[in-house]
Amino acid sequence: MAEQTVNKQRKIAPRKAPSQERSKQKVNQILTAAKQLLISDGLEKLTNNHIAKTAGMSVGSLYQYFPNKQAILYRLYQDWLESVKDEIRPLILRASEVDLETLLEELFVSVYGRPGNPHEDSLIESELLKAMGLYAELQEIDAEHSKAMGELLAEIFLAAGLTCDEETAHQLGMFTYSFDVARFEFIKAGGQQELAFTWFSQSLLRVLGQYLPK
Template sequence: MKRSLDRKTRIALEPRKQPRQQRSSKVVDRILDAALILTREQGTKTPTTLAIAQRAGLSVGSVYQYFPNKEAILLDLARRWLSSFPEVIAKRIKVAPPTNREEFRQEVRKLFIDTSRLYLENASLMPVIEAISGNADLRPIQNEYDDQIIALYAAWLQHVNPALEDKIAGRLGVVMMEVGHVCRLVGLKKDRRTFDLIEDDVETMWLALVSPYLDLD
């Protein structure tokens, strides 16, 4: 059973108001862009609400109109990061399915290039992502996106091999998602060369895992 956010935690971390007009949306984008820039500049140090407001060119009061605290800002950034993955994976389903193993390997490489960029450009958000994973009250936020990603990996495999059973495709999707994410987190804590080498290893593991199920020459 998945655990939902408890009411107190949800209220404490949810944005105070949702932007319904273009002007409000632009203000929220300014706040989030400023927070992202600061997290990239400061590394593991969490930016203060005041620093975020100053970088966004807003008063602290204006920031508090939309977010109750800096944690809510970082959480919204994490949501946006998580929500970018389904679209990247879905791109692989929209193209013609590969007809041999080499074509499939090329498709995997394209996916790794796109998803690696998301990790590398947002490395400063990884402590937030890990905090979500380790917090029983916040974990449902990541579960929601994990389920989407697993389903898309399964759909991609069935796009390649329509005869692949749902249960097998889903199981493979879980392994692809979990192994890919954990290994990349490890790589990000090292240097760029180590990240690239680990990513190559993950790609090799993926291909070894799924190729027997895809009926490709």
């Protein structure tokens, strides 16, 4: 099992870590180009040739930094997951200042944008979730991220004054984060994003409301 993990990491590991400013700039060009193409053309049409051309470099230059498309997607997914956590951390302090309904609205807007006007990262997310279904490496990092998100959301809920133990708070955090996948599947099946936000907000308010002080 350990050997399999090492082999997987080798497949997606960057060829060289960018230490100089010029190298960092090239890596950013590659990642920016890949994001643009994911938004405009989707995962199905994403190729190393297209990424290199959009980044303004040769495919050979791209391969100096990433061994394959899978490695680029892995780095994009890592960056996106970290951005999600960065977006909601400030809500730990905010949680004690607003009511639960306002807190949930701010939570959704900070991560997804407003219904009908999603964040660019939300558009990227839908394509990265498709990639997650194809690559085991992305599934592994997503499982680690889900656990961390559950803990972070639990901290927010406890700061909001929910009267439950830490384990229940963590379960509530995991339940809340599961909306991400449910929303994606709902919209993929033809559901309206506005309804996904509204119905899940109503459901979550009812569930969390059980643990508010009487």
